[in-house]
Amino acid sequence: MSKPTYILGLSCYYHDAGVVLLKDGNIVFAAQEERYTRKKQDDRLPVSATAKALGFAGITIDDIDAVGFYEKPMLKFFDRILSTYFKTWPLGLRQYQMAMQEWMHTKLWIPQQIEKELGYKGKIFYVQHHESHAASSFYCSGFEDATTVTVDGVGEWATTTIGYGKGKKLDLKKEIHFPHSLGLLYSAITYYIGFKVNSAEYKVMGLAPYGEPKYVDQFRELITIKDDGSFNLNMKYFTYEHGLKMTGKKIETLFGQPTRKPESDLTQFHKDIAASVQKITEEAMLKICKHAKEICPSDNLCLAGGVALNCVANGEILRSGLFKDIFIQPAAGDAGGALGVALSIWHKKFDGQRSPRINDVFWGTEYSDDAIRSLLDAEGLPYESLDESTLIDRVSSLLEGENVIGWFQDRMEFGPRALGNRSIIADARNKANWKKVNLKIKFREDFRPFAPTVLEENTSEYFALDCESPYMLLVADVHPEKREVIPAVTHVDGSARIQTINEAQNPKYYNLIKAFREKTGCAVIINTSFNVRGEPIVESPEDALNCFLNTHMDYLVMGNILIEKSKMPADRILQSGDYLQKFELD
Ligand SMILES: [Fe+2]
Structure with missing residues (x-):
């Protein structure tokens, strides 16, 4: 048997760092660095996550055939950052100096860093930032052909792209460039x-339904959206090209209110601004997708980039009927x-075969019941070991009722959402749970809504949604009578950010909700x-136990082990008043 081909994909040095390990084109392992370092959105080279990936596969770095880096650093640095500096000089001097310092220390020397930190000396391939986004969607979609749309803050130069994928080929056809960026507009308003x-940014999306889009006219001063979805930001209102802040005085004058101080009161004005930026984003996204369909026609759409996490806009695109299927x-x-x-290298450099659509994202670390019992024994904490x-x-x-339960199972999810393996769950029928989970367990703002998981076969009984939504990326209305x-x-505007689940995706989680349905008649849970506010999602049994002990969670289930808060020694509960202090509030 010939040796398998291992490809390691890396993203880091900007937002959340991640690693993906492919074996002959199949995803063996994927995780974000933050989960191991416990620093939210850690952007450093994912050294810990890479060690876990190699350990999981039982290989060493010497077995890796190719490493891929998710953007082109030279293009980003010398082209965008330097030319932006010269364009805005002398305004951008401080930003330039900081960027330069950072890059000289770490980022410019990516191959050296990879060799030094990961011990890898082989070939490194660089793929442009938005091509990486587009590839992550198209090659996972299972579509034979698809229109691709990527929208984020910024990559090298591109902030928005339209492309077309067919078979192993994927090409970007059209781009919108920095500083014109829907992601940065959304961030500026954040x-x-x-x-x-x-x-x-997701808080702004959660706040929007409490407001009215009263400021859309003022937003038209900030952004011009053409019929083909291309857009221009009026840069006199934004300072991110040359400053360390996103916006300045001019936007305060436009809206008539100062920038809100973090943690101060949220007023109706802030809710109306959130509603307005959300409406503008949806309008732009719809027009981009419409134009994408015209220039790269396909029945299928693949979306990626940070703005694709805007599930309200995604719901609008779905309901527009522009595409038969969306991934x-x-x-x-x-x-x-x-x-x-990683997938781009597999298809374009190794001419590898396409895989069917991914079935789930449970690609991270896992822990056995034995490991969980050892931890609890060492801690001297009582528990029950049960059969499944x-x-x-x-x-x-x-x-049933008001118990809030930590549910820690099998392999960790890749990406920003907990989908039933690192989740906190509760009864969706009980309105009091909204407040309890926000204020006493997650210690976060009480306006923030919760997402439901619903058994896939019961989706249309509760929601105006007639397709699956396994990754909690679509918002749709809850039927009025439900x-x-x-x-x-159910959010204030009657909507919900839905996760559907079927047995193949996660049999244990599915069976739990099915058993809940049999007892209560309800196929939906929270x-x-x-995690608590500011904390990365728990990765290990230690993380889960810490979070459980330091919040008002009632039960913790890890594997087939049940732990009850009321049986915990009093001196172990809520002892770290400083637990929250460990994390930087977002
Ligand atoms: Fe991005």
Whole structure:
């Protein structure tokens, strides 16, 4: 038997770092560095995650045939950063100096860093940032051909691309360049509303339904959207080309209010601004997709890039009927670039075969029940070890009412969402759970909505959605008569960010919800990520136990092991008043 081909994809040095390991084109392992270093959106070279990937596959770095880097650093640095500097000089001096310093220390020397930190001396391939995004979606979609659309903050120069994939080929046909960027517009407004840029954009999306899009006219001063989806930002309102902030005084004058201070009160004005930027984003996304269909016609659409995590816009694209089928890369942000570059190398350099559509994203680390028991024994904490069917019976009963349960199972998800292996779950019928989970478990703002997981076969009973949504990337309406049935996952505008689940994707999670349905008649539960505000999603049993002990969570289930808060020694519960302090609030 010939030796398999191993390809390692890397994304780092900008947003969230990630690693992907392919064996003969199949995804063996994928994870974000933040999960191991416990630093949210850690952008450093993913040394820890790479060690886990190699360990999982039982290989060493010497077995790797090719490494891929998810963007072209020289193009990004010398071309965009330097030319932006000269364009805006002397305004951009400070930004330039900081960028230069950072790059001289680490980023310019990517091959040397990879050799030094990972011990890899072989060939490194570089693929452009947006081609990596597009590849991560197209090659995972299973489509024979597809129109591709990628939209994010910025890669090298591109901020938006349209392309076409067929078989092993994928080409980008049209681009919009920095500084004109839908992602950066959204980030600028995130900054203006007082949330953390590159991290809390989803809060703006969650806030939007509380407001009215009253400021759309003012937004037309900020951005001109043409019928073909191309757009121009009016750069006199933005300072990210030359400053360290996203916006300045001019935008405050335009909207008539100062930039909100983080953690200060959110007023109706902020909600209306959120609603307005959301409306503008949806309008632009729809026009881009319409134009993409015209110039790269296909019945199928593949989406990726950070803006593809805007599930409200995705729902609009789906309902527009422009495409028969849509695939959205679940790791649509920059960590997913590692997947795209690895798949791109497999198809374009190694002429490898296409794979069918991915079935799930459970590609990270896993822990056995023995390892979990060893931890609990060492900690001297009581637990029950059950067989799987007894566990599912018990937990589905415990879910009824106000119990909030940490659900830690099998391999960790790749991408920003917890999809049933590193999740906190609760009864969606109980409205009080919305507040309880936000304030007493996640310690986050009470306006933030929760997403439902629904058994795939019951989706249309609850939601105006007639396709699957396994990665929680589509928003659709809850049927009016069901809104009071599942109030804890129904947003103020009657919508929900839906995760559908079938047995093949995750049999244990599916069977748990099925057992809950048999007991209660309800096929929907709350699913939110297993972490507190500012903390990366838990990776290991230690992380899960820490989070459980330091929040008001009622039960923790790890593998087939059940842990009850009321049986924990009093001196172990909520002892670290400083638990939250460990994490930087977003
Ligand atoms: Fe990106």
